[in-house]
Amino acid sequence: MSEASDIDAGTRGRLVGAAREAAGRAYVPYSNFPVGAAVLTDDGSVVTGCNVENASYGLTCCAERVAAFTAAAAGHRTFRAVAVTAPAATRASPCGACRQVLREFVPAGGMLVLLDGVDGVEETDLATLLPDSFGPEDLGG
Ligand code: THU
Numbered sequence: 001m002s003e004a005s006d007i008d009a010g011t012r013g014r015l016v017g018a019a020r021e022a023a024g025r026a027y028v029p030y031s032n033f034p035v036g037a038a039v040l041t042d043d044g045s046v047v048t049g050c051n052v053e054n055a056s057y058g059l060t061c062c063a064e065r066v067a068a069f070t071a072a073a074a075g076h077r078t079f080r081a082v083a084v085t086a087p088a089a090t091r092a093s094p095c096g097a098c099r100q101v102l103r104e105f106v107p108a109g110g111m112l113v114l115l116d117g118v119d120g121v122e123e124t125d126l127a128t129l130l131p132d133s134f135g136p137e138d139l140g141g
Contacts, residue, residue: 007040007080007112012081015082018036019063023050023085024036033089035051035086037049037068037084038067039067039105040080041078041080047067047076048067048070049068049069062094062095064101067082068104077105079102079106090119091119099130111125112125113126
């Protein structure tokens with residue numbers, strides 16, 4: 001079973017770098033609040049997303065969900081880590097909806113969460129951000 005601690009510093013740095021690059025592609029004409037996210041899949045792929053806003057504001061999709069859905073649509077099913085960055089903020093942490101979407105793809109070893117901020121990169125994990133969560137196994141299938 002692969003643990004978050006197995007992810008080396010180089011890979012963590014690469015993931016944060018990918019999230020920062022993705023933030024540069026954010027479509028944020030309404031909030032001017034770009035966010036970038038990058039997920040590390042079980043085969044070592046890095047898949048990115050940025051927030052994409054809409055004139056019908058409620059249809060906006062967060063960076064984390066764009067990254068998660070893009071990775072899932074490419075066939076990935078477990079994410080060992082996710083990095084999130086919001087250059088306009090001191091630090092960014094995934095919203096509740098994104099936590100639940102990421103929860104779907106947590107591997108047995110857990111999902112490392114890297115929160116990029118002005119004071120550096122804070123490390124946590126999805127189980128801490130979303131305790132006592134509901135997941136696929138709760139459906140009992
Ligand atoms: N946003 C994200 O992309 N991720 C989050 O976790 C929080 C918020 C986006 C949505 C919206 O485009 C902008 O940030 C302001 O809320």
